[in-house]
Amino acid sequence: MENELLLVLLIPLLGGIFSLFFWMDVKRQKVVFLISTIAMTLAAINLMRSVLENEVITLQSGGWDAPFGISLVADYLSTFMVLLTGIMGLAVGIYSLGDMDRARMRFGFFPLMSFLLFSVSGAFLSGDIFNLYVWFEIMLISSFVLMALGNTKAQLEGAIKYVTLNIMASIFFLAGIGVLYGLTGTLNMADIALRINSVPDEGLITLAAVFFFIAFGVKSAVFPLFSWLPASYHTPPVAITAIFAALLTKVGVYAFIRFFTLIFTHESLFLDNLLIFTAATTMFIGVLGAAAQMEFRKILSVHIISQIGYLIMGLAIGTKLAITGVVYFIIHIVFVKTNLFLISGIVNRLKGSYELKKLGGVYHTYPFLALLFVISAFSLAGFPPLSGFWAKFALVKAGLVSDAYFLVLVALATGFLTLYSMSKIWNEVFWKKKPEDETNLEVETLKKERAGINRQVLLPVVAITVMSVGVAIWAEPIFYFAEMTAEQLLNPEIYIVNVLGVAQ
Amino acid sequence: MVLALYPAAAFVWLMTQFGSVSGGDVVSSSWDWVPTMGISLSFHLDGLSMLFALLITGIGALVLTYAGTYMKGMPKTDRFFMSLVLFMASMLGLVLSDNIISLFIFWELTSFSSYFLIGYHHEDKESRKSALEALLITAGGGLALLAGLILLGIGGGSMEMSELVQRGDELAESGLFTAAMLLIIIGCFTKSAQFPFHFWLPSAMAAPTPVSAYLHSATMVKAGVYLLARVSPVFNGADGWHALLLIFGGITMVLGSMIAVMQTDLKKILAYTTVSALGLLVMLLGIGTGIAIKAAVIFILAHALYKGCLFLVAGIVDHETGSRNIRKLGRLFKQMPVTGTAAVVACLSMAGIPPLFGFISKEYSYESTIGMVVNSPLTTSAFFITGMLFVAAAGMLSYMVFFGRRNKLKIKPHEAPITMLAGPAVLAVLSILLGVFSGLINPLLDQASQVVFPGNEPLNMKLWHGINTELILSMTTLVAGIAAFAFVYYNPRLMSMIEISDKIKPSYAYKQTMDSLAELAKNVTQKVQNGYLRVYISMMVGTFCVLALIVLQDFGIPNIEVLWSDFRVYDIVIGVLMIVACFYTVVAKSRLLAIAMLGVVGYGVAFVFIIFGAPDLAMTQILIETLTVVLFVLVLWKLPHYLIFDEGFIKFRYFLVSALFGAIMTWIVMLITSYPLDSHLKAWFAESSYPLGMGRNVVNVILVDFRSLDTLGEIVVLGIAAVGIYGLIKFTTENDKEEAI
Amino acid sequence: MEDVLPFLIGGLYAGGVYLVLHKSFVKLIIGLIILGYASNLMLFTISRITRGAPPLVPEGAEALVEPYADPLPQALVLTAIVIGFGIQAFAIVLIKVGYRIVATDNLDDLNTTDRLDD
């Protein structure tokens, strides 16, 4: 059982290591990457199957009982996130086979992707705060390298901000670990959850929470800590942006959910208000940012922020229904947002630009691509019966049931502006005629169009679209699972008992 | 064309149910969709749904047949028909749904598919704008509606409309009642083009005419009316319900008809009269008496028949003559006798002339306003004005196009093909048929009115009620209308005679709102995301300081007196040395000095580790420090010469932020260390390291055994860093050369 | 020293933040390194410190003999130092390459990627 958990981490790690052995040998790296990512996804499915049977699976690394060693814990939420990681890694990986330039491949794109998947899954599975920090750091360094790989001016500018702000966040994270250890004398999350009740003053726990709020707030890009995201996310090649968009901020959100349902569960008006404030401002300012942009990928990148706001909103409401909504919302945005990024990449391949002003006429020539975009974009805007609607519906309902009218109002206004920004893309890129004044570009474009869409780039987009429509049409099993997850999260005893063996 | 068979089949199926539904039965079926969220696909066919469903499928079949010919030769008709059929299906779903959420889903789907229909001529900028306008307004209202429906569901404890309408009292007590009502009304108003949201409908005339005929007369715009009618058993009698519907419906009705007669574009006239008609319907629902509901139900049908017909006629005229300007058209009857006849019949119905169905409808409207308890003169005169202007509009649509002055067309028009004529002809015939034999439809309309107003008196439509107030009013309206038409006819510049400032138009307000939203978005984004790294950092640190101070204010400043209790000289020396070195690192004016001082701080840290029993840490720190300095020296000469100095004020501000941050961290460390530590882990490691971990160096045992996973992660970080550094340095310089390392 | 350490930590934090708030590439990286020291020291200190007595099991003994320093924070700090080194090394080189390619020595000039294009 525990080896099923081990496999999802071991496979991408070994994939990364073997890619390093085949340094500069792009062909073999491709094969290794593909095999390992497929295997990882299968392992994640297998783990999910097993977790559904056993509720929680724990791997006590080194055979040392918790809290003395490091526990890796697969509960519903983390397994589900790992499964998403596998799927998205595979999809974006296939896309990058058709899209990534050879130079970047030669400079370690594949091993870096493997290590990224490894670290993201590790972060989801970790049951130990310091170990979580280590996973975060692996994730950071691999994302740093992926971000900067290629050394274009924009990438480096973005990377400097990205790196600096994330290092700052790590500093808060480390300090926060210090504070929590200083208060409870332990690192294992389940053990902390047990011992935190005996901390002499609840204010101290809140103090610790402030550190983690900053650390995770930066990672998940909430207001006012999100500045690194609009500065950098649109700079690397689109496959890299897509995998970042799919996974990295979600790790931050995951950590938020984990800490605020397991550790910081004490009554604190301050923290409640902080989360509500964060959720509302993040949603709204994020979507305003998207509305202000005039570049395909920038709109999408900045828009990530507003969706993080939705997730925090669910956490702020904190009822079972709300958490259920959050879980569903995560599936929804991971699929849809990644897909939109990939589509923007295809449009760029076809038309040679991401600037709305320079684009146009895609609906005319590529109706199928337009259809794929429409599905994802309107899903993002929350149109039924696409997945975005269910996500929004669950959160709005949760908000209304819990009298969180202010949050609901902001959420709905945000939905409106999302529609506005998505229809802007649609208008400019797809419906509008292609501007004719730039004849040179036209020639270049024609050349590119021949390379245009290939199977590797189209396949993942189609597959993700099918999945995202699938989770909308067959929303019931997903919601059922999401509800189980919420229930598990809101009853931390299950987690604690499973990790520590018995409640101490 | 073949597509028309689908709605036709549905129509036929509906007709088979006609008998039972008219008899008061309800056909329903249900399928659990997302039970976890309380959502099922449940359908419910009662009188009201039946009425709408018949319109949707019947007119749908006609419109599809018509469009098959109309759209011939136009680009991408397959996508067009796809959207149209999607719309049709979702409209049908809307009126059949019993579950309020599945109703909402279909509601949004109609907005969605109409977006693509309105934007059919998408390479034209205006067309795109109109489509977006319609989408944003209806979807914006949709958001309100969603909230309203959920509130309704929460308050009533059910998501099924058929149950909710029976729980009116329960709902009224739930406290969510008024909010739910307001939100639902907003949603319906946007969809049904009520003032002040009405302007999207005339803009939506950018759509191909079959679309307008279908969406903007008979179906989509009526969805709001449908939903208002559907929920009116719940809200009827509630505070504000009547007033809101009456006032906004009334304004929409009068305003719409007034603007209509000032137009010259056929489709614009139709659009504004439709707006007006929708206002009329909302107003009737607002009156909310049994008779008003009957009037509403009848008018829904009457309006759909004549307005659908007129739109299709307009399409034919446009198609065959290339113009929709009534001032340019004229005397077309001879070339287009069938079209002309249909148009005349429809216009007569619109004008409310017996024996057409529109007449019956008008009679009931007058009856309902006369029977009203309050404000009846005001509403009656509103009806009167509207009725009069309808007559005028009818004259414009028929007389000015098919008779009247000679036309100024360049091409010679001819009659349209049969497939296009079928639609208007059938609708016109129905207008006559139902007028004369109103008994045919009476049972269905009766059922519909029973649904909207449970316990309504049975409906009994007749053409001839004898001479009564309604009839007199009707006739007066007619006369006044003819006079109004004459006025319009002889004053071609009516439009420019009445100058309405743009600024008071709701469409201007919409534009302003969207513009200011864009402006706001831009300003906020530029402010928050201004591109300065140091601002980002200070936001992060500042946020932390604020939050930490809020929490820390509950704790006193820790006791510092113990400070000098147990001091050793070399401690102080090291501490002071490090502080000084740190200070010099900060203020140093040369890079080398800064780095040298940095080294001193680093070795100082190592010394602290030695003092407090951490030899492994000290060793590592020293080696790392050395390596970092080496690294620095290796890259230093490539780095910019020191340093840009910030202005004094900014510097001072940054100094304050960092000093505050440092102070907070000191405070926190002292605070936390003033409590005793639960050291169960410490003890366990002390005991287990040698017997279980086989090592005497406990730190090492933890690193390679107890917590070896951390160490594994750590070395992965190092490996990736090496790969990354290599990539950073080599990527541009040796792009594609084979690599030796 | 136990009582001096919090102030030392505060001073390092303050100095680090002050440095990273400057416009200079070099100050930025030095600031980050100082912040690294500060957080390592904080983690070390806040887990309570013991003077002398490294956590080494003496020959012949089976367990550590009181008093001894808590080995766990030491292991954590060691991991943090090494990770910090890897990341700082990357950051140093990044900033160097960034400086070469962006061709400015003022961090304030690095704002093309945030700019709204209209």
Place this chain on the structure above:
Amino acid sequence: MNSVILSAGIRVLIPLFFLFSLYLLFRGHNAPGGGFVAGLVASTGFALYAINYGAERTRRRFKLKPIFLIALGLLLAVVSGLIPVIAGETYKTGLWLEELEVPIMGKPGTPILFDIGVYLLVGGTVLKIIFSLWEE
């Protein structure tokens, strides 16, 4: 930098560095030291060599590519954890040859193998960084 004395000195120093690093590596489990520190020491030796002879020659002299060392180190670290899995234990459970007592190192076991992985990786990393910077 090609002074004769330095060259001669380095020729002597490098094996010393290497031996010292091995010493640190193996005693790490029982006394201050360990794979990380040892790796740094070893790579410092190579770095000295590189400073003296240039990266090109250093690379030719030591056939192993740094990236290979990195990969090998990682692999060793992973495999050291996998051996117990094959033996039916939890991942990374320490397996020891209890009856053996090696001088300096103490008992050999999988955690030591892990430390050797760390050692190799650290060496490879530092070399990779220094070579990259040096050649630029």
